[in-house]
Amino acid sequence: MAEPRPRVWVSQPLIDAVIEPLRAQVELITTDEVTAWTAEQLAARLADVDGAIITLNERVGAAQVAGATRLQVIANVGVGYNNLDVEALSAAGIVASNTPDVLTETTADLGFALLMAAARRITESERWLREGQWGQWSFQTMLGADIHGSTLGILGMGRIGQGIARRGAHGFGMRVLYHNRSRLPEAAEGEVGAQYADFDTLLAQSDHLVLVLPYTASSHHIIDAAALAKMKPTATLVNIARGGIVDELALADALATGRLAAAGLDVYEGEPAVRPELLALHNIVLTPHIGSASLATRKAMVQLAADNLLAALNVDGAAARMPSAINAEAAFAARTASGDKSKKR
Structure with a gap:
């Protein structure tokens, strides 16, 4: 029996031309409308997925990943990542990434x-x-x-x-x-x-x-x-x-x-x-935080987030260095220390 595809959640409507092709590689759960997720809702959404693509609107810390035993990667769409508690993610063995340079x-x-x-x-x-x-x-x-x-x-x-x-x-x-x-x-x-x-x-x-x-x-x-x-x-x-x-x-x-x-x-x-x-x-x-808000740049940001996610999940067996990981070494060290080197589904 073939191993099930990794399950991925996308927290907000992004760029369909980039997100929709992911369906061929992962079990994709998208969000159809802009949503202000509560801390509890985020925890529930992350609890049963292997990866997530999120935006700066979602704040993720220890409480949101406490029950996320499958979660391997959070791909943040943005160069800044003040919305992420990187120390907590590292301790949980979860790799985080951002989208620098393209914006x-x-x-x-x-x-x-x-x-x-x-x-x-x-x-x-x-x-x-x-x-x-x-x-x-x-x-x-x-x-x-x-x-x-x-x-x-x-x-x-x-x-x-x-x-x-x-x-x-x-x-x-x-x-x-x-x-x-x-x-x-x-x-x-x-x-x-x-x-x-x-x-x-x-x-x-x-x-x-x-x-x-x-x-x-x-x-x-x-x-x-x-x-x-x-x-x-x-x-x-x-x-x-x-x-x-x-x-x-x-x-x-x-x-x-x-x-x-x-x-x-x-x-x-x-x-x-x-x-x-x-x-x-x-x-x-x-202006309402529109520094990166051109169509070409936002598309490139989402593509980089998707590339980070697929690399971290080792989709199709093609493990690769994530283009822009934030905490890869610390996260992998935590997995090794806990005996969970792969966070298998």
Whole structure:
């Protein structure tokens, strides 16, 4: 008798052109409508599957995998994985993966779009026009900040940060400063046209500051009232990293009192909820976490998640290194220690 195919659950509607072909290789359980799964529902869904493809909306920790004796892999559709308790998954022998690289340029595009929209007051101008106020025009109406020739600051200089640096330096003739946990090699700095600066210098000299650093305990609220006070009152702040990096109440106060000229946010600390203090402001551009939201990029993300899943499940006997595993060594070590090297179905 042939060994049963692995059972896989997909937590949200994704890209059918990528997901549906998996039916030929696994027993596939899909989700037809966008669903806000409770912690208990997630635990129930994961309890009887070998693998899962999930999104950033699903938070998975020890409680959700406690009864998931078959579960071998969770393929997260997203470069970030703050929704996963990686330590708990590793201890349970469950491999986790993410989808880096494929969204780099698309997310950098969105970051630069937010910078331009905030600095040039695009959404504020559109609301003003739609409200029929153009008749009140004066020579000083909707004066914004130049982007070309200004100083672009980047906090975090991974792939997305470097993509933004290239756009600024090569496309708009900007002076580019960056701060990162580790300095780039000199050749890489030259390629993207960026200069290293300490954190305070970055804050003080940036006309436009873009946040693209990972969210960790040390980066929580790194942009707080004290940091905002060091920035130019004419500056623009853009966050496409994670909401918890910015103290949103301090940001709202800085924008409302003129301590900061404008901001653009794609991420929020309590998303999908957005603070009313931010919603009430006119000098801020708000988008609903759409950094990777182009059709081509979202398709590539789902394909990478599927590739990670199939490799981890050793589908068709073609074991392969997962393209982007997060914790493979720790998970396999836990399986070995427990005597469950294969998590057989």
